[in-house]
Amino acid sequence: MNFGIAEKQITDQTALKEKITQLDKSLEQKFSDKLEVCKDLSRVLVSFQGNKSRPSYRWYKYKEGFSASLIDYFLNANNLNSGTILDPFAGSGTTLFVSSERGLQAEGIEILPICQQLIKKREILETKFTEKDASGLQNFISEKSWEKTDEKTNLNELRITCGAYPANTKDEIEKFLAVIQKEKNKNVRETLEVALFCVLESISFTRKDGQYLRWDDRSGRRVGMKKPFNKGNIPNFSTAIIGKVKEIIEDYKQTLFSKMKMNAEKSICMKVLVSA
Numbered sequence: 434m435n436f437g438i439a440e441k442q443i444t445d446q447t448a449l450k451e452k453i454t455q456l457d458k459s460l461e462q463k464f465s466d467k468l469e470v471c472k473d474l475s476r477v478l479v480s481f482q483g484n485k486s487r488p489s490y491r492w493y494k495y496k497e498g499f500s501a502s503l504i505d506y507f508l509n510a511n512n513l514n515s516g517t518i519l520d521p522f523a524g525s526g527t528t529l530f531v532s533s534e535r536g537l538q539a540e541g542i543e544i545l546p547i548c549q550q551l552i553k554k555r556e557i558l559e560t561k562f563t564e565k566d567a568s569g570l571q572n573f574i575s576e577k578s579w580e581k582t583d584e585k586t587n588l589n590e591l592r593i594t595c596g597a598y599p600a601n602t603k604d605e606i607e608k609f610l611a612v613i614q615k616e617k618n619k620n621v622r623e624t625l626e627v628a629l630f631c632v633l634e635s636i637s638f639t640r641k642d643g644q645y646l647r648w649d650d651r652s653g654r655r656v657g658m659k660k661p662f663n664k665g666n667i668p669n670f671s672t673a674i675i676g677k678v679k680e681i682i683e684d685y686k687q688t689l690f691s692k693m694k695m696n697a698e699k700s701i702c703m704k705v706l707v708s709a
């Protein structure tokens with residue numbers, strides 16, 4: 434019976450996809466005399482891939498995010514170096530941070546809590562982080578105190594995320610959470626939280642795919658699935674977190690973080706824009 438429902442959903446989804454493809458095509462035909470292909474906009478430039486080696490933008494792999502170079506491209510093309518920019522769908526904040534670096538006032542709205550947290554914490558880092566904080570971070574990863582404690586802070590889970598981490602990785606995350614709560618330096622603590630956000634997907638059995646989570650076969654959650662899925666190397670917690678913190682320190686030393694001018698609303702764009 435359930436199988437019947439699942440099959441119907443798949444058929445509905447396929448029909449919907451076909452409908453969307455048809456509508457896309459007719460829209461393209463309708464405006465064909467107005468559309469032109471811009472050869473500058475390569476795949477790397479328009480997607481998050483372009484952020485892979487750019488300091489600060491490379492920390493969190495938000496696949497839906499724009500590349501910083503794409504925003505540079507548009508701001509340069511329109512000679513925009515002052516004024517205010519509004520990004521009502523701010524994502525992890527690429528448009529806001531790039532605009533802000535160039536001296537524009539950046540205003541953003543974002544619905545997803547993880548992105549709101551990332552923007553807020555990165556903004557704190559970019560404006561308040563000091564050489565002393567960089568040393569504090571370096572000491573923290575050299576001591577690896579999460580490996581020496583038995584104390585743990587519970588990692589909140591949703592039903593869809595149960596079993597997302599190998600057992601020892603979940604253990605280490607919970608020890609790490611316990612240790613960072615005791616960190617007295619607020620900037621160091623906030624940075625460690627950012628670093629944790631940034632490694633969670635890489636150390637898990639999952640990969641975010643649009644609105645869905647894809648599960649690696651090693652998770653044991655894919656019994657009966659036809660297509661195999663192996664996401665490749667899953668690093669252990671310490672390797673991943675140390676690597677990420679080093680990356681943040683390196684980016685700080687390289688750029689000394691620019692001073693930002695921005696305001697990011699943690700909300701839904703329609704709510705904010707309609708009430709403004």
Ligand SMILES: C[S@@+](CC[C@H](N)C(=O)[O-])C[C@H]1O[C@@H](n2cnc3c(N)ncnc32)[C@H](O)[C@@H]1O
Pocket residue numbers: 497498499500520521522523524525526527528529542543544545548700701702703
């Ligand atoms: C393509 S991403 C944005 C990329 C971003 N502009 C950048 O500079 O990288 C679109 C974002 O819109 C957010 N979003 C979707 N609907 C929204 C809404 N109604 N209000 C606020 N944010 C929304 C999504 O969570 C997602 O992060």
